Amino acid sequence: MFPQREIETTFDACTTLLNRYGEFALRAGQQVRRAPPAEALRLFLELNESQRQRIQTSLELQISMFEEAAAAAEPLNEPTRLMWRYFSKNGGTRCSDIFDKISNTDVVEVFNSEQQLCFVNFNFFEHVSFTLEQIFYMTWHHATKRDPAIQQRLLETSRRILAGEIRQTFDPGIPGHLVEEVDTQLLLKYQIHMKWASPVFTESKNSGFIVVLEVRNAAKQNS
DSSP: HHHHHHHHHHHHHHHHHHHHHHHHHHHTTOOOOOOOHHHHHHHHTTTTTHHHHHHHHHHHHHHHHHHHHHHHTOOTTTTHHHHHHHHHHHHOOGGGGGGGGGTTOOOEEETTTTOEEEEEOGGGGTTTTOOOHHHHHHHHHEEEEEEHHHHHHHHHHHHHHHSOOOOSOBOOOOOOOEEEEEESSSOEEHHHHEEEEEEEETTTTEEEEEEEEEEEEEEHHHH
């Protein structure tokens, strides 16, 4: 198969998976946005081959997880149960105490070693106007804007986790701060407090991380 055909096949597969993702989001009571086809393809082409394959595999895993949760009549808007299913299927190891630190209103995100989003619970969509393509095809520091000093602290925190310097759940001590969306339809702003960060392990090596966030709409907070 020619490289261009491979790209088209992977892109079509990811688009179909994102369509299914949107259907499950609706079941969880959340609306999602989608990028126009040309913009979706542009974002996809900015990824390298390894990233594209990893995203497809991640989306396949999540759709399978949603299907199993729905078949078991489990609520899709319960973050701890959904994350438990994610790790049961993904095979990564997490710190056991992380589940005790998540409330039903928190946003939970799991990132891989390239700081791409691998999992997020459906609470996320209450606060953002990103398209699904932006969420899964971009890294967090390219999709958002915040105070440079906060940005640097976040990058340093993720670097320390991925370097293996941190091997337990911890409070990163980063103050609540304003986050602004980049290149979205609504350019929303919201206040984020990172309550907890926790490493993910593959064969005892740090291979990603979990963050537990409290997110509030800035406009509502100031009203």
